[in-house]
Amino acid sequence: MPTSQPASGPSEDRATPDDLLHTRTGTEVSPEDLVLASGKDITPRSMEWAKRKLEAEGPAALEKMLP
Template sequence: MPTTEPDPSRPPSERATPDNLLHTRTGTEVSPEDMVLAAGRDLTPRNLEWARRKLEAEGPDCIEKMLP
């Protein structure tokens, strides 16, 4: 069962969160606001328009590409 804290008895290379647990989508709609915040930008009209265009062009999975 995953925990929020890594097991300190494990080697550092095994303490990283597995990729299958690193997801941003929860099955809900990705909003332009989500995209702007994921990009580390301020919520401005210009950035929201950028996010709308990106979502239209690439679909909601594009948010996964923006985060490590």
């Protein structure tokens, strides 16, 4: 009796192709997004850091933090 396997879908032994990986959602990047992506807790100090970083680097600041 043959065993059935899904015709398509992710394989556990394969990496996801780069063209399927996305870090941007098409929405504006918020300071909170940046703080959370950095692994920091949301505090007044970390939010100020994120605001300054976004002003200096724009949405690319998030791209630089994520793989």
